[in-house]
Each structure stands twice: as C-alpha cells, then as structure tokens.
Amino acid sequence: MAAPHETGKGLSQGARNALPLILFMIIGFAAPLLAVIAYSFMPPRSFGLTHAPTLDNYADIFTSNSYISFGWSMLFAALTVALLALICYPIAYGMARLFGRWSPILTLLFTIPLFVSENVRLYGWILFLIKNGVLLGTLKSWFGIEPESILFTPGVVLLGMVYVYLPFMLFPMTLGVSMVPNETREAARDLGASRWQVFREVELPLSMPGIMIGLLLTFVLAVGAIAEAKVLGGQTIIPITHDIEIAFTYAQNWPLGAALAVLLMIVVGTLVMLVLKRFDLDAILGKR
C-alpha cells in the first residue's frame, strides 16, 4: 500500500532529487579514488589499467626507503598536532571567554594569512630566516652576532607546519570552548571544585567535540603536508607526500605512487576511525 507516486518508476522523489549530486560525487570523488586504487595493483611503471593485477608495488614499498618517509610524515603530523593543541587551547579559551569584542579582530588576524598562497608565505619565512636575511641580518648589523640559520633543519619544518595549520586547530577549538555553558563551570566551582578540577571535569570534556575536530582536521592536513619540508626544510626530511609526487612525476611510476597513496589513506583513515570510535562525536554533540 505504498503511496502511488513512490512506486512504478522505482526511484523515490528524494533519490531522484539527489541524482545529480550522486553523479557528481561518482565522477568527481569516487572515480579518481578508484582509479588510484586500481593503479596501485598494476605492474610497476605501467600506464594502463588493463594489465593483470599484482601486489608488486606494495612489496616495493616495504623493500625501499619509503617507510622512512612514511615515518617522518606521521611523526611530524603528530608533533604538529600536539604543539598546536598546546598553543591553541589558551588562545581559543581567550577568544571564547575573555577577549570579548577583541575576539573578532583576532579572528580576522588569524584568517588573513589564509588569503595568501601557502608557498608565498613559506618563502616569506625563508627571507626572514635565511643567512643575512631579515632576522639574522638585523642581528648581525645591530649586535654583531651571527647565529647559525635554523633554515633547512627539521625544526623549521615543524615551525612551518604549526604556522600553516594553526587556524585549522584554533577555530574548531574556539567553537568547542564557547560551547561549554558558563553555568556548568560555575556549578562545578560552587560544588567545591578547584580551577584545575573544573577544567578537567567539566571544561575539557565539554569542549572535546571542538578539540577533536581540530585534532583530526590538522592531523589529516599535516600528514598531507609537502611544501614545508620542500621549501623550509630544504629536503632534510622527505615526507611521504614527496615520495608520492616523485613517483607520479619524475620517476613516472604511477603504480608505485598509487600504492603509496593507498597505503597512506588506509593508515590515516584507520587512525581517524579509531579516534572517532573512541570519542563518539554524535554522542557528545547530541541533544544539545
């Protein structure tokens, strides 16, 4: 006894309306992903998708040095996220609770750099940090001291990554902190909690949705970072994204690049899933 307009043609009204978007997603999102997955099973250095599938590329990854790049990427992403969490929480707390009418100005200041290309900003850092550049040049001419440039070290790569991804941690975190109802803080305090206990028992768990979104977002972005290591790091470390790029371009080994990309997706995807399973965002956000 289904409604007449829902039978016959086989597709419901909703499904028909969603059709253009579904097609767009298939062509724009699913197809390239499937192509990459398919390529990862093709023989090394082949360019078609018609060969017999093979696991050679995956075997190559584990016999080559790519795992080192993999490790660098994961390590630097993890360090970036950890540093960002420590740096951004106090700022987020201030923006949500303390700065009042200065918050929008601060938001603007943190947003403006996003309007400039990441590469341009990184080259700006080079000019600032390079030997005889803005920083060291000034120190030399004013104080006569000549410290070593920190450019082209792993540390400066980390600095660059923290700098580039800061807004992506800050804004979700600010949202998270501002979602904590002020009266729950007051109630906890009233019930005898010290400031630290209020933070641990109420503040942190209740702002967790925002914090989690910030952590996941910056981690996923940082794992895919490439420009910081190239520009600032001068290739002292090689992230996995660099290996993928080399495989697709210079080495002309699409299947190897595809296999690396698939592996990266699997590892990052698994991590994200595990975290989301542990912190059920829906449950924390639910009914509020």
Add this chain to the structure above:
Amino acid sequence: MSKRPPILQLKSLTKSFGTFNAVDGIDLDIAEGEFFTIVGPSGSGKTTLIRMLAGMEQASSGDIILSGTRINDLPANKRPTCMVFQSLALFPHRTVGENIEFPLKIKGVDPAQRKARALALLDQLRLPQNYYGKSVLRCSGGERQRVALARALAFDPKILFFDEPLSAIDYKLRKTLERELKDIHRETGKTFVYITHSLEEAMVMSDRIGVMCAGNLVQVGTPNEIYSAPKDKFVSEFMGDVNVIPVSMNGSRTITADTFDKTFTVAAIPEAFSKGHLVIRPEFVRFVTEAKEAENVLEGKLYNEYALGSRIQYQVRVGENVFIVEKLRQHSSTLRRDQTVLIGWDAKDSILVTG
C-alpha cells in the same frame, strides 16, 4: 522563625555596576532551617544578590556573614553553600549518578560510598534507582530538577540557594515540584534561600518572604503578613490583580479619591499619612443592590468577565477607573455586559498604603 539564631546575616550589602547599584544596601537575617524567598520582578537585583551570597559575584561593599564568620572574600568553591541554577547547569556529558556524585568525587569520597549516597538521594528525590546510569540528556524537565537538587544535597551545604529553578516548567509540574521542594526542606531541615519572580510560588513554599524592588528589600515578612498587610503599592500590586486607588487625606481626616469624587471609609489611617493608595483585593469587593449594604459603594458598568478556573473575575468601569471583582465560580452572578452595577467593600477589607 526569628527566635532561631541567624545562619546568614547581610549587612548593608551592595553591588554596584558603575554608578548603578544593582543591590543597594540590603540588611537581612536569615534563620537556620528557614525557607526564605526573595521575590522581585526581573531587574530588581535578586539574581545579583543570590550570586553574591553563593560567591559567584564579588560584593562591592557590606558584609555577608555565615554562622558568625564574614565570607565576602571566600570563593564559591570554599563556601559551604550550594546553588541550584535556573538552567540547572547539569553536566550533560555525565550520567544522573555521576552528576549527583560530582561534589563527593571532588571531596575525594571513595566510589562505593559515593554510589550509596547517590542511590539514597535518588530515593529521597523520588527518582527510580535505575536512573543512576541514565544520561541526564534523556531525563525530562522535572527529572532534571530532581537531579539538580540531588546533586546540591550531595554537597551537604549549610544553605541551599535556588535561582528560579522552576521558572521554565509548566504549571502543573511546577505545582508538584513546589510541594516536593517544601517536603524536602522539611525532611532535610536545611536553610533554603529561594528567588523567584512569582509571589504565588513564594507563598506556597516560604516561611518568610522578602519583596525586592530596584535593589532594595521593600518588605520582609511571613506570607500572611505580606498578603494581608502589604507595605506599599508595589508590594500590593505584585501580589496579583488588586484594586489600587490613588487617594489623599484632607484636613478633616477623610480619605478621598484623587481621580474621581468619592470619600472612603477606612479602618485605620497610618501615621503621618497624607497621600497614598487604597488597596482592595478583588475577592473582598462584592456586588450589592443598595448603597447601605457595604461601607464603601461605587456605581459602575460591567465591562467584561473572565473565567479564572475556580473563580470568576468581573471588570467594572467606574468612570475612567477600572475595578476588578472576583467571586467563586459557584457564586457567580448572572450579570450582563454594560449593565449598571453597584460594587462595595467594607472598611476592614481595604488597606491604606503610603507608597
């Protein structure tokens, strides 16, 4: 009431925001075990007052003395008092049990003891034991009220403050919760300080009521005192629908209306009275057929009638003035609109107030 020693004393307590005094020099003693309610319209400073008492707002001047000790500078977490918020401020990420146990956890009570206390409180607050593990987000409004009260009781405070916790609850449930709260007050014997904008709510529960207006306590007294002897126009109007007539006294000690020509018979004239208001409750005004049936009689036209559940309210226009008359439903009159009627009341049922 006043024979018991005061647990909380306020001495010219003031809170200023710039040049504006939200709370303007309040003196008050609250006795141990008392249910004291502060009533006032929004903006009267009652929330600021209770927030100062709970330690969430710093007093600008004056003293808050708890059991003989000045506690002005004690932060909220060091005060042996506890507040039930208007929003209840339950911790949404925790279960009913965890919410109730929160103050015990902070005190470092061991988990088994905490749970036993929480279960006992669930019982006392008429909540089922299996609510212990339930998310507070899945509780109804009335259940959340009870959880918030249980959490506050778990803290075992010397004084419990309530900041209009029932204001967002529908009428029927509110009536139930008001009675429950009064029962809990009796069972625990604790001092309750409650604020509300509803005098009706205050009447049901309180031992004493303080009526607040523009940062001052206008009148403090038992519900009966406030009801039968309001101090001024503000207090009497705050009680609900009343007839208030602006009056003056002339040289021969007679009271006449300011806006129309009528002299009133009153029971007593306060000392140094010259100008004020005559207050008559609508239930004391009755329809009469002859002028001699009541000590004060006015002629007017019946404009409309309103059914108020058990009572019926009539609006009678006397010239430009509107009078309200209330009768029990079973005594309702068969009057028509625009009919000319005589309304009257006796001198003893009217109150002359200065303000």
